[in-house]
Amino acid sequence: MSYVADPESSILPLELRGIARAFGRRSILRGVDLRVGRGEIVGLMGANGAGKTTLFSIIAGLLCADGGTCRFADTDLEAGAVAIRARLAYVAHGPQLYPLLTARENLELAAQLRDAAGASSREAGGMLERLGLAAHADRRIEAFSRGMAQRASLARALAAAPELMLLDEPLTALDRDGQALVAEIMREERDRGAGIVLCSHDLETVLSVSDRVVLLEHGVISGEVRARECVDLHEYRRLVTNLGTVVSTRRVGAVRQMA
Amino acid sequence: MSLLRQAFLLARTDLRQELRDFEMAVTAVFFTFTVLIMFVLAFATLRPDAQSHAIPAFLWITVALTGALTLGRVFDRERETDALSALLVAPVERLAIYAAKLLTTMSVLLMCCIVVVPGLVVVFAGARPLLDRWPASLVLVFLGCLGYAGVGTLFAGGLARGRGKNVLLSLILYPLTMPVLLYALVATQRLLENHPDLWQTLLQMAALDVLLVVVAALLFESLMLESRRYSVPRKEVS
Amino acid sequence: MKRGRALLCYAFFAACVPLFPYCVNRVFLETPIEAKMGTVQKIFYFHVPMAWMCMLFAVICGVAAVIQLWRSSPSAEAVATAAGEIAVITGLAVLVTGPIWGARSWSTPWTNDPRQVLTALLWLIFVAYLLVQRYGPPNADRLAAGLAVFGMIDVPIVYYAVELWKSTHPTTGVVGSLPSQMWSSLWLALAPLLLCTLGLFFVRIRQERLSQAMDAAWVAFDRVGSQPA
Numbered sequence: 001m002s003y004v005a006d007p008e009s010s011i012l013p014l015e016l017r018g019i020a021r022a023f024g025r026r027s028i029l030r031g032v033d034l035r036v037g038r039g040e041i042v043g044l045m046g047a048n049g050a051g052k053t054t055l056f057s058i059i060a061g062l063l064c065a066d067g068g069t070c071r072f073a074d075t076d077l078e079a080g081a082v083a084i085r086a087r088l089a090y091v092a093h094g095p096q097l098y099p100l101l102t103a104r105e106n107l108e109l110a111a112q113l114r115d116a117a118g119a120s121s122r123e124a125g126g127m128l129e130r131l132g133l134a135a136h137a138d139r140r141i142e143a144f145s146r147g148m149a150q151r152a153s154l155a156r157a158l159a160a161a162p163e164l165m166l167l168d169e170p171l172t173a174l175d176r177d178g179q180a181l182v183a184e185i186m187r188e189e190r191d192r193g194a195g196i197v198l199c200s201h202d203l204e205t206v207l208s209v210s211d212r213v214v215l216l217e218h219g220v221i222s223g224e225v226r227a228r229e230c231v232d233l234h235e236y237r238r239l240v241t242n243l244g245t246v247v248s249t250r251r252v253g254a255v256r257q258m259a
Numbered sequence: 260m261s262l263l264r265q266a267f268l269l270a271r272t273d274l275r276q277e278l279r280d281f282e283m284a285v286t287a288v289f290f291t292f293t294v295l296i297m298f299v300l301a302f303a304t305l306r307p308d309a310q311s312h313a314i315p316a317f318l319w320i321t322v323a324l325t326g327a328l329t330l331g332r333v334f335d336r337e338r339e340t341d342a343l344s345a346l347l348v349a350p351v352e353r354l355a356i357y358a359a360k361l362l363t364t365m366s367v368l369l370m371c372c373i374v375v376v377p378g379l380v381v382v383f384a385g386a387r388p389l390l391d392r393w394p395a396s397l398v399l400v401f402l403g404c405l406g407y408a409g410v411g412t413l414f415a416g417g418l419a420r421g422r423g424k425n426v427l428l429s430l431i432l433y434p435l436t437m438p439v440l441l442y443a444l445v446a447t448q449r450l451l452e453n454h455p456d457l458w459q460t461l462l463q464m465a466a467l468d469v470l471l472v473v474v475a476a477l478l479f480e481s482l483m484l485e486s487r488r489y490s491v492p493r494k495e496v497s
Numbered sequence: 498m499k500r501g502r503a504l505l506c507y508a509f510f511a512a513c514v515p516l517f518p519y520c521v522n523r524v525f526l527e528t529p530i531e532a533k534m535g536t537v538q539k540i541f542y543f544h545v546p547m548a549w550m551c552m553l554f555a556v557i558c559g560v561a562a563v564i565q566l567w568r569s570s571p572s573a574e575a576v577a578t579a580a581g582e583i584a585v586i587t588g589l590a591v592l593v594t595g596p597i598w599g600a601r602s603w604s605t606p607w608t609n610d611p612r613q614v615l616t617a618l619l620w621l622i623f624v625a626y627l628l629v630q631r632y633g634p635p636n637a638d639r640l641a642a643g644l645a646v647f648g649m650i651d652v653p654i655v656y657y658a659v660e661l662w663k664s665t666h667p668t669t670g671v672v673g674s675l676p677s678q679m680w681s682s683l684w685l686a687l688a689p690l691l692l693c694t695l696g697l698f699f700v701r702i703r704q705e706r707l708s709q710a711m712d713a714a715w716v717a718f719d720r721v722g723s724q725p726a
Binding site: 060061062063064082083085086088089090092094095096097098099100101105109110112113114116117118119140141 | 260261264265268269272275276279280336337339340341342344345347348349350351352484485
């Protein structure tokens with residue numbers, strides 16, 4: 001399934017073509033085509049095990065693709081150079097912070113490491129305050145709740161002022177206020193010009209923040225809806241659900257033909 | 260320069276965490292002490308003339324055991340919350356991670372040697388030259404630990420990407436580090452006997468360490484991350 | 498091409514069929530019994546070729562592992578795996594025959610001879626290689642390759658280190674010089690053993706390659722079957 005690129009995005013931070021990945025004999029990704037423009041939030045939806053995290057790992061350089069190309073700002077991501085890594089941020093499902101360090105120290109370490117690589121960062125304290133952790137900045141991560149660690153992890157990613165953000169289920173552990181806050185921050189980042197890929201299987205949250213929602217199903221992008229095309233949330237949801245099922249029945253047909 | 264700075268930052272992070280709970284240092288040092296006591300109990304009646312043959316073994320078996328214990332946990336703080344993945348995604352040179360972890364392992368091992376070497380001197384009269392010729396002992400202990408930790412850090416890192424496969428580490432570690440340990444045994448014995456070739460042996464050991472550390476550093480990235488996936492041989496598929 | 502390689506394997510095995518009995522005949526009946534060690538010395542004609550082959554396949558495995566890591570080559574991985582397995586088998590043969598021979602000729606099965614220690618360590622390294630492949634984490638293939646690379650580097654160093662180590666622990670027991678007739682029997686005994694292991698080696702490479710192709714075929718089938726019509 002291919003689609004025309006968003007005409008509003010002049011430069012494409014991220015362009016995936018035919019990304020495939022198998023683990024042993026199980027094919028997880030079967031040719032994912034995805035473009036993420038500047039200043040765009042793309043919601044990536046899919047059931048458990050659809051390959052969302054695998055796709056993110058490939059973009060982040062933790063895994064290699066079996067086939068296809070993954071380009072970021074016109075550079076092949078597989079090169080995995082430090083300069084490229086300085087421009088993207090990946091917030092994984094877990095917090096990935098040092099538990100014995102405080103939130104501030106974790107952010108400062110990341111900033112210093114970036115600084116050594118010649119990349120600038122935003123100020124740690126301000127970022128923690130933005131995510132509502134100002135009072136807890138000097139507490140250790142091990143004393144943090146799951147949601148607070150999630151916020152700290154997001155703060156670290158935001159401090160890098162990345163051009164591309166990959167967010168793997170960033171809202172699940174957060175309370176209502178936190179979710180609203182993160183959604184607001186994501187919009188801010190988008191307006192700054194960052195491309196954001198937001199992955200979740202929770203329809204409601206994805207729909208509320210994304211400009212565009214793509215559906216990852218059976219290892220391919222099987223459908224896409226644009227947020228601006230519809231106004232009514234119910235209508236929108238129906239569309240996404242329908243797209244999913246339509247593609248699924250098609251696929252069954254294809255398998256039958258082969259057999 | 261960025262490599263050295265990042266390595267320093269990461270090593271400092273390890274140190275900072277260690278200073279908050281002392282887990283690795285305390286357990287490793289106490290473990291060393293336990294092993295030492297076991298050797299003392301097992302070989303309490305060792306004749307003095309046989310001691311010079313046994314002491315090198317006591318020293319390096321202790322280092323090997325403590326080293327395996329330490330290397331099994333040197334990536335634990337990263338593994339707990341998968342901070343290692345965050346480091347691999349961040350603009351951090353992979354070599355800086357290796358260098359920092361090597362430094363951490365070395366520090367712990369040297370700390371253990373500070374316990375075990377004087378301990379041996381106290382318990383076995385034959386170990387006295389270790390203290391008398393302390394500059395040579397210092398160099399010897401440093402070189403022995405460096406070779407061991409150099410190889411060990413590589414495989415500890417490679418195993419840290421999986422979940423809890425630390426039993427494989429000892430399996431890999433002991434046979435692979437045998438050349439270093441054999442050299443260390445020879446050098447220790449020469450030190451005890453005041454052999455004229457001692458410094459030459461230490462020089463060879465240094466060369467061996469350089470070789471092992473360089474090869475380990477070269478392999479580190481490809482053991483941590485997939486470099487390129489196999490392209491499927493199409494013609495065999497059809 | 499694939500067919501040709503399979504034929505080569507069969508040719509190797511076929512050549513072994515007449516060569517083996519001939520070789521046994523030659524070693525036991527036509528080569529004179531060594532004066533000092535007696536009949537037990539006959540084991541030498543099988544032990545030494547096995548030891549050589551163990552070294553050979555250890556080096557092959559190490560070189561293939563370097564290529565595997567450097568070029569991400571699946572064929573190199575197949576070669577390394579096959580060579581690692583052969584090194585373990587031949588190493589085991591060496592470690593069994595060596596002490597039997599040693600027990601009679603040196604009157605002790607183990608003398609810390611550099612070659613003995615080297616073989617034992619090499620064997621341990623390649624057993625670890627197979628265990629890592631079998632039980633390792635998802636990146637086990639690369640971990641095992643790293644192990645093989647170090648295994649290869651360790652070969653000369655261990656040999657030298659044990660010589661050095663032994664110089665501080667004097668022991669006796671040297672294999673004396675052999676008459677030329679015994680040498681020629683040794684070379685002859687090498688032939689069927691080498692052909693047999695090479696045959697096994699190629700069979701294993703082929704199996705590994707087929708297994709990789711099977712995986713690829715499954716993945717390819719999976720990929721085709723899932724695409725929307």
